[in-house]
Amino acid sequence: MSRVGKKVIELPVGVSVSREGHMVHVKGPKGELSQAIDPAMEIKIDGTHLTVKRPSESKEHRSLHGLSRSLIANMVEGVTNGFEKKLEIRGIGYRAEMRGNNVLFNLGFSHPIILIPPKSITVKAEANTSITVSGIDKELVGHVAAKIRTFRKPEPYKGKGIRYVGEYVREKAGKTAGK
Numbered sequence: 001m002s003r004v005g006k007k008v009i010e011l012p013v014g015v016s017v018s019r020e021g022h023m024v025h026v027k028g029p030k031g032e033l034s035q036a037i038d039p040a041m042e043i044k045i046d047g048t049h050l051t052v053k054r055p056s057e058s059k060e061h062r063s064l065h066g067l068s069r070s071l072i073a074n075m076v077e078g079v080t081n082g083f084e085k086k087l088e089i090r091g092i093g094y095r096a097e098m099r100g101n102n103v104l105f106n107l108g109f110s111h112p113i114i115l116i117p118p119k120s121i122t123v124k125a126e127a128n129t130s131i132t133v134s135g136i137d138k139e140l141v142g143h144v145a146a147k148i149r150t151f152r153k154p155e156p157y158k159g160k161g162i163r164y165v166g167e168y169v170r171e172k173a174g175k176t177a178g179k
Contacts (some may be wrong), residue, residue, distance in 0.1 A: 005065035009050040009073050012080050014047075017050055017072070019043055024072060028079025031120070031136045040113055041068045051078075074138045084134035085145035091160035094152070096125040103131070107152040107162075115143060115151075 011017065015028040022039045027034065037043070041064060042053040052072065054065040077083070089107075091098060095176045096105045102122050104111040121135040121144050133145045145164070154161035154169040163169060 003066075005052055005054065005069045007069065007070065009052075009076055011045070011048045011050055011076060015076055015080060017043070017045060017076070022073070026072070026075040026079055028076070032077050032080055033075045033079060033137060035071050037068050037071065038064045039109075041065065045070070059141075065169040078136035078138055082134055083138045083141045084132055084135050085141055086165040087133070087145060087148055087162055088165050089129040089131070089162050090154070091153075091158075094160065094162075095128040096127050096131055097128065105148075105151055108160075113151050115148060131162075148171075 012028075015026065018025045019037075022036050023034055024037045024043065025034050040055050040061060042055065044053065046049050050072065052065065052069040089105075090113050091108065091145040094107050096103055097106075099114070101117065101123075103115045103117070105115065107113060116122065117133075117142060120137060121133060121140055123144065124132045124134075126132065130147060133141055133148065135141045135144075149164070150163045151163050152161040154167070156170060156172045157174055159171055160168060161169075
């Protein structure tokens with residue numbers, strides 16, 4: 001049995017879950033999310049508890065069991081609390097600033113980079129060197145944060161670049177002079 005798939009999802013007050021065919025809809029205080037779930041997975045709602053059951057012990061159903069439960073749990077968490085990722089910018093002259101809803105990055109290139117976030121995602125640039133990406137969709141928050149990180153990945157020689165808060169980047173020794 002899948003250890004993740006067996007866990008019961010607690011539905012907080014104000015959160016409703018419905019299923020129409022292969023789509024699962026979750027509504028909560030922060031918004032509404034939908035996700036396609038394999039139609040073979042059974043979803044049972046008992047008051048404030050939600051469980052995901054699989055129809056058989058086949059390899060495909062076992063692999064989809066934990067995935068389906070995790071996707072639904074992330075949607076429930078997103079519509080109640082939301083998700084956020086924090087990034088930090090390191091490097092002399094590297095900074096980010098807000099321009100309306102867009103973010104302008106100066107990262108040592110000959111041109112600034114402008115990020116236009118998706119509608120359901122909020123990006124904030126605080127103190128020029130810290131960026132917070134937040135929203136209700138965990139996948140989209142992670143995707144936008146990863147996209148921002150690719151603008152200037154942390155390099156191992158001087159440590160410059162954009163990294164997640166708490167991310168460890170191993171620094172390498174550079175070339176040493178002659179003999």
